[in-house]
Amino acid sequence: MKNDNSIIPTGNSMVSITMGNPQIFKFELNEYRASKFVHLVQVVLTARYNIKGVSSISFNLKSVRSPCSVTSYTLLIVADCPISKQLHFEYSSLLITAKETVPVQDYVSSNVSTYELLQELPRNYRPPSSMAVAIPISGNVYNVHPQTISDERFMTYSYSAKRRLKGFCDNKLNRTSCSCTSAHKFSSLEKYSDCREKVYKVLYDYTYKLNFSMLHNKMHYTHNEDSEDISKYLIYIEEVNGRDDTVYFASDNADTFCSTKPNQVLCRSRVDEHTPPDSESAKLLNFLTSGKTKRVFNASQLSIKFLGMGLFHFRVTLATGYSFCSLQDEFQAYVINPPLPFPTGTIIRLTVSFSMGAVMVAIYMRLIFKKYNKEDKNVESNVQSVNNHHRRPRMSIVTEEDMKALRSKLRSSFQA
Structure with missing residues (x-):
């Protein structure tokens, strides 16, 4: 606004702001006067919870002398999922012996250096x-x-x-x-x-910390990406081939978290087998997961332990209400080195245990026998040396003639 002394203040508004669709956004207006002839108008729009749509906001200058040829501005505002946003699972979290995943060239060409990471289906x-x-x-x-x-x-x-x-x-x-x-x-x-054809190998009964990222591609034809903090998102996980949670265990340490913050959405959506289906927790969980699972997890704390063998194929989905996007990603893993099935494994373990116990007892008894045998030899040698030192002269052997002579002497003395 120019400093024009001929303008007489009328007290009427000079700017009108029109909201096209107030059902999509919450509208808040703040006005600041920077100087006598400079006014700042701040419009704050907040998207309403889980509502997609298109709206507009128009600014019109009324009865104002301005050097600008345009005195009306309209902004189009879209509340929807950006095409560039995606949920990404990082396979490096499943690899124990390597930090980098297998590139597509080595996957297809069966490179020897990456053979140990992959399982041929x-x-x-x-x-x-x-x-x-x-x-x-x-x-x-x-x-x-x-x-x-x-x-x-x-x-x-x-x-x-x-x-x-x-x-x-x-x-x-x-x-x-x-x-x-x-x-x-x-x-x-x-x-x-x-x-x-091939999937990554994972070990039986080993806990893996799963890593996810929320990416925003700036340009679709480049690899320039921005990563968003994943800790504020909730996700749910499902096995696409119908393998239930008896062969895998997923956890995010929510019990510790909910002990201090029970009012969080993650904690309020926890249900167990005793929770009635019409409870608030069950309704909230059904909304977050569309009724497809029994739990939601913190995306930054999720870990999984495999308790079954063969291929696992998981789909991870962002919980409803945390984004306008229905974001998903999938990952596969092949579990190796499972234990032997019952009763074969039990029989082998018992046999090995008894065999090892018997071997240990035999070794122990052999050591004791050697110890006491050595002590007996030492005692015998000591006794023999003492006897040799105090040996008496050898006495003559008494014969039958000697006995007759002795009896005759005694008889004559008795007779006398």
């Missing part, structure tokens, strides 16, 4: 089932080779009959005819399971 592999090995519940087939498919193995049960070969190997005669690219073979997404 069997042909036409289906993850184990809690019902039986021969009764696959999952509809996913990994490392599909159409030329070696057994109809009896795939089509005997109604569970497996739901999934004939679809997708990348549909109506193909062999593996080379499947339309799988290198990126498809390297991807952990469920829709590319037909193409998946």
Whole structure:
């Protein structure tokens, strides 16, 4: 505003601000007077909880002398998921012996240096089932080779009959005819399971700290990314092949956290088997997870322990209400070195225990025998040396003639 002395203050407003859709944003207006002829107007918009939409805000200058040719401004505001935002799982958290993951070039070319990190999946592999090995519940087939498919193995049960070969190997005669690219073979997404050939190895009964990141790509054609603090997000995890929590254990130390902050959303959404389905905790959990799981976890504290063998395929989803985006990521791991099944493992452990105990007892008894045998020899040698030192002269042996002579002498004395 120019300093024009001819302007007479009227007390009327000079700026009008119009909100296009007040249902999307909360509107707050602050005005500051920097000087006599300079006014600052601050508009604060807060997105309403879990509501997507498009709104606008217009600024109009009324009856103001200004050198500007434009006296009206309209801003378009969108409350929605940015395309550049994504939830990313870092595979390096599953690797014990290496700090870096396998690049796609080495994955496809079977580089010897990365062979120890990867597990080759069997042909036409289906993850184990809690019902039986021969009764696959999952509809996913990994490392599909159409030329070696057994109809009896795939089509005997109604569970497996739901999934004939679809997708990348549909109506193909062999593996080379499947339309799988290198990126498809390297991807952990469920829709590319037909193409998946190898996965990372993990150890049985070992706890892994899972790492996630929230990325914002500045440009889609570059690798320039900004990472957001993941600790303020809640996630839930599910096994896409139907493997339940009896073969894996997920934890985020929420019990310790909730002991000090019970009013947090994470703590208020905790439910157990005794919680009624119409309780506030059950309703909150159902909202956060869309009813797909029993728990939500702190994204920065999640760890997992594998208690089963074979392939695990997890999908991690951002809890509802923490972003306009329905963010997901998937990861796969193959558990190796499981213990022997019952009763074979128990029999072997008992046999080994008894054998080791028997060997230890035999060694102990042998040591004791050697010790006392040595002491006996020392005592015997000492006694022999003492006897040799105090040995008496050898006496003559008494014969029968001597006895007769002695009896005759005694008889004559008795007679006298």
